[in-house]
Amino acid sequence: MRLVxxxxxxxxxxxxMLALSAPASAAVDAKLLEMLKANGSINQAQYSELxxxxxKEAKDxxxxxAKTDRLSSFEQKLAWAxxxxxxxxxxxxxxxxxxxxxxxxxxxxxxxxxxxxRFGIYSEINPQVDTGIxxxxxxxxxxxxxxxxxxxxxxxxxxxLDQAYIDFxxxxxxxxxxxxxxxxxxxxxxxxxxxxxxxxxxxxxATYKHSLGGAELFGSxxxxxxxxxxxxxxxxxxxxxxxxxGQLGARFAxxxxxxxxxxxxxxxxxxxxxxxxLAVNGNTTNEFTLYEGFGQIDLTNLPIPLSAYGQYVVNxxxxxxxxxxxxxxxxxxxxxxxxxxxxxxxxxxxxVGAFTDSDFxxxxxxxRGHKVKVGYEIDKNFSLxxxxxxxxxxTSNAPTRDANVDTLQVDLEAKF
Numbered sequence: 001m002r003l004v005x006x007x008x009x010x011x012x013x014x015x016x017m018l019a020l021s022a023p024a025s026a027a028v029d030a031k032l033l034e035m036l037k038a039n040g041s042i043n044q045a046q047y048s049e050l051x052x053x054x055x056k057e058a059k060d061x062x063x064x065x066a067k068t069d070r071l072s073s074f075e076q077k078l079a080w081a082x083x084x085x086x087x088x089x090x091x092x093x094x095x096x097x098x099x100x101x102x103x104x105x106x107x108x109x110x111x112x113x114x115x116x117x118r119f120g121i122y123s124e125i126n127p128q129v130d131t132g133i134x135x136x137x138x139x140x141x142x143x144x145x146x147x148x149x150x151x152x153x154x155x156x157x158x159x160x161l162d163q164a165y166i167d168f169x170x171x172x173x174x175x176x177x178x179x180x181x182x183x184x185x186x187x188x189x190x191x192x193x194x195x196x197x198x199x200x201x202x203x204x205x206a207t208y209k210h211s212l213g214g215a216e217l218f219g220s221x222x223x224x225x226x227x228x229x230x231x232x233x234x235x236x237x238x239x240x241x242x243x244x245x246g247q248l249g250a251r252f253a254x255x256x257x258x259x260x261x262x263x264x265x266x267x268x269x270x271x272x273x274x275x276x277x278l279a280v281n282g283n284t285t286n287e288f289t290l291y292e293g294f295g296q297i298d299l300t301n302l303p304i305p306l307s308a309y310g311q312y313v314v315n316x317x318x319x320x321x322x323x324x325x326x327x328x329x330x331x332x333x334x335x336x337x338x339x340x341x342x343x344x345x346x347x348x349x350x351x352v353g354a355f356t357d358s359d360f361x362x363x364x365x366x367x368r369g370h371k372v373k374v375g376y377e378i379d380k381n382f383s384l385x386x387x388x389x390x391x392x393x394x395t396s397n398a399p400t401r402d403a404n405v406d407t408l409q410v411d412l413e414a415k416f
Contacts, residue, residue, distance in 0.1 A: 029054055029057075029058075030054060033047065033050055033051060033054060080123070083123060083124035084121065084122070084123040084124070085121070085122045085123070086119075086120070086121055086122075086416075087120050087122065087415075087416065088117070088118050088119040088120055088134075088415070088416055089116075089117070089118050089413060089414065089415040089416070090115070090116070090117050090413070090414050091115065091116040091117075091411055091412070091413040091414075092113070092114075092115055092411070092412045092413075093113065093114040093115070093116070093147065093409055093410065093411045093412075094112075094113055094114075094408075094409070094410045095110060095111075095112055095113075095114055095407070095408070095409050095410075096110065096111050096407070096408045097109055097110040097111075097362065097405070097406075097407045098404075098405075098406045098407075099362070099393075099403055099404070099405050100403065100404045100406075101402070101403030101404065108362060112149050112150070112151070113149070113150045114147040114148060114149050114150065115137065115147070115148055115150060115157070116136070116137055116146045116147050116148070117136065117137045117157075118134060118135070118136040118137075118146065118162065119134065119135055119136075120132060120133060120134030120135075120162075120163065121133050121134075127171065128168060128169060128170055128171055129166065129167070129168055129169075130166075130167040130169070131165065131166050131167065132163055132164070132165055132167070133161075133163065133164050134161075134162045134163035134164075135159045135160065135161060135162055136159065136160055136162035137157050137158065137159060137160070138158060138160050139158070141160060142358075143196075143198065143199045143200070143354075143355070144196040144198055144199060144354075144355070144358035144363065145198060145358055146160075146162065146198055161182070162182070162200060163181075163182050163183065163184070163200050164181050164182045165179055165180060165181030165182060165183040165184075166179070166180050166181055167179045167183075173208075175208060175209045175210065176206065176207075176208045177206065177207045177208070178204075178205075178206050179204070179205045179206070179207070180203075180204045180205075181202070182200050182201070182202045183200060183201065183202075183205065184200060185199065185200070185201060186201075186205040186206075186207050186220045186222055186245075187220050187222075187245060187247045187265060188218065188220075188247065188249060188261075188263060188294070189294075189311075190261075190294040190295065190296055190309045190310060190311045190327075191294070191309065191310065191311040191327040191329070191342065191344070192327075192356070192357040192360075193311055193313060193325045193326075193327050193344055193346055193350075193351055193356060193357065194267065194290060194292060194311075194313060194325075194351050194352075194355065194356065195355055195356075196355060196356060196357050196358050196363075197357075198358070199355060201222070201224045201243075202224060202225065203222060203223050203224030203225055203243075204222065204223050204224075205220060205221065205222035205223075205224075205245075206220065206221050206222070207219070207220040208220070214252060214253060215250050215251065215252035216250065216251045216252070217248075217249070217250050218247075218248075218249050218250070218251070218263075219246075219247055219248045219249065220245065220246070220247045221244075221245065221246050221247075222243075222244070222245040222246075223242065223243075223244055224242065224243040224244075224245070225240055225241075225242055225243075226240075226241040226242065226243060226269075226275075227240065227241040227275060227277070228240050230271050230274050230275050231271060231274040238271075239271065240270075240271065241269065241270070241271045241272060241274070241275045241278075242269065242270040242271065243267060243268070243269055243270075244266075244267075244268050244269075244270065245265065245266070245267050246265065246266050247263060247264070247265040247266075248263060248264060249261065249262060249263020249264070249294075250262055250263065256301065257299060257300045257301030257302075258297065258298070258299055258300075258301075259297070259298040259300070260295070260296070260297055260298075261294075261295060261296045261297075261298075262294075262295045263293075263294055263295070264291070264292060264293050264294070265290075265291075265292040265294070266289070266290065266291055266292070267288070267289070267290040267292070268288075268289040268290070268317075269287075269288050269289070269317075272286055272287050272288055272317075273286060273287050277354065278352055278353075278354060279353075280353045280354050281353030281354060281356070281363055281364045281365060281395070282348050282353045282364040282365035282366040282367070282393075282394070282395035283348060283349055283352070283353040283365060284320055284322075284348055284349055285315075285317075285318040285319070285320055285349045287317040287318055288315055288317050288318070288351075288352055289315065289316045289317040290313055290314070290315055290316075290350075290351060290352075291313070291314050291316060292311055292312065292313045293311070293312045294309075294310065294311040294312075295309065295310060296308065296309040296310075297309075304332055304334055305332055305333065305334070306330060306331075306332050307330065307331050307332065308328075308329070308330050309328070309329055309330075309331070309342075310326070310327055310328035310329065311326065311327050312324075312325075312326045313325040313326070313350055313351055314350070315349055315350050315351065318349040320348065320349040322347035322348040322349050322350065322366070323347060323349050323350055324345075324347050324350050325344070325345065325346040325347060325350035325351055325365075326344065326345055327342055327343070327344035327345075328342060328343060328344075329341055329342025329343065329371075330342075336376055336377040336378075337374070337375070337376055337377075338373075338374070338375040338376075338377075339372075339373070339374055339375075340371075340372075340373040340374075341370070341371070341372050341373075342370075342371050343368075343369070343370050343371075344360070344368060344369070344371070345368040346360075346365050346366070346367055346368065347365065347366065348365050348366040348394065348395065349365070350365065351365060353365045359387070359389060359407060359409070360389050360391055360407075361389070361391035361392075361393040361405045362393070362405055362407075364393055364395045365395065366393060366394035366395040367391050367392065367393040367394065367395070367405070368391065368392055369389065369390045369391035369392055369405075370389070370390045370391075371387065371388070371389050371390075372387065372388050373385065373386070373387040373388075374386050374387075381414060381415040381416065382413070382414050382415075383411075383412075383413050384410075384411070384412055384413075385410070385411045385413065386408070386409065386410045386411070387407075387408075387409045387411075388406075388407070388408050388409075389405070389406065389407040389408075390404075390406055391404070391405040391406070391407075392404060392405070393405050
């Protein structure tokens with residue numbers, strides 16, 4: 001009886017002590033078990049049994065921790081996937097370009113089918129940082145085009161890095177974005193006289209917007225490197241061809257049913273006089289400081305919503321008298337249909353020929369004329385569109401003045 005009582009007491013003591021030690025680590029439990037054996041609280045059989053139980057518990061805890069770690073890793077991947085977007089588009093185009101002038105240079109005429117494919121991944125790295133990477137087709141590294149002609153016996157088409165950027169938007173300053181890399185155009189554009197829509201500039205930019213009363217103020221500034229050591233005299237920063245941009249504007253609603261956007265921009269180049277690459281596509285100068293004014297009025301209370309927009313550009317750097325460009329247009333959208341019309345006059349040295357719209361007048365300055373674009377949304381993210389350009393050009397069919405450059409584009413586009 002006394003032995004049974006002793007064993008029972010020892011067992012109870014052991015159970016209580018092990019229970020108290022449950023939150024501790026396996027190393028502490030093993031040490032406690034050794035102490036119980038050493039002071040005679042348990043015999044060898046009890047020691048062996050408890051040691052087996054302890055090993056099993058340690059294994060179960062290790063298995064549970066591994067399962068929890070795997071689940072945590074999976075949850076993290078799911079969280080990243082939820083904050084990541086995959087976006088892209090595929091476009092199939094029929095294009096006809098017809099240039100007619102006194103010299104009738106037929107080598108510039110085109111009648112072809114073309115494709116464009118773009119694929120991008122955009123992710124929130126953390127609440128303050130986004131990043132994006134996009135690849136796109138293109139028959140060359142030309143910044144103004146992502147099209148490739150259906151040609152050359154079914155050969156494979158090239159892909160190019162079209163975007164790669166980091167966007168830091170600190171919580172401390174709401175609506176401030178600090179962007180570095182190859183990015184979307186950080187400025188607001190009301191026309192494509194200065195910038196072709198396909199151009200993604202490379203460098204560093206800051207954008208900001210702020211609500212003030214009933215208006216929204218917006219602005220941007222940027223530094224973009226175009227060519228290292230453009231003058232051939234050294235690799236230092238001062239020898240690079242650079243672009244600096246600045247823009248300020250405002251959006252406001254003076255009345256119900258009317259929204260107004262007004263703004264101004266400056267694009268100035270450093271070391272441009274050393275770059276022959278800027279004097280192309282009609283330019284007779286390679287020196288540019290562009291001042292732009294732009295605006296848009298949106299009328300939403302009309303039977304058909306209507307927007308009127310425009311831009312005016314002056315190159316203050318050139319000594320040429322052909323230093324001005326302007327564009328004005330109207331657009332609307334009703335149901336599945338959209339319509340956009342504009343007229344422009346782009347003098348030879350008003351804008352950089354390497355960056356102006358590549359579709360109008362074959363991408364040359366010294367041109368003027370009309371653009372009409374019609375779109376129809378067949379289904380969600382699936383549309384049919386047609387654009388017609390009627391331009392007169394002083395430069396695209398040199399030395400002819402006033403050559404007619406008529407371009408028709410019919411597009412079938414799917415987005416995802």
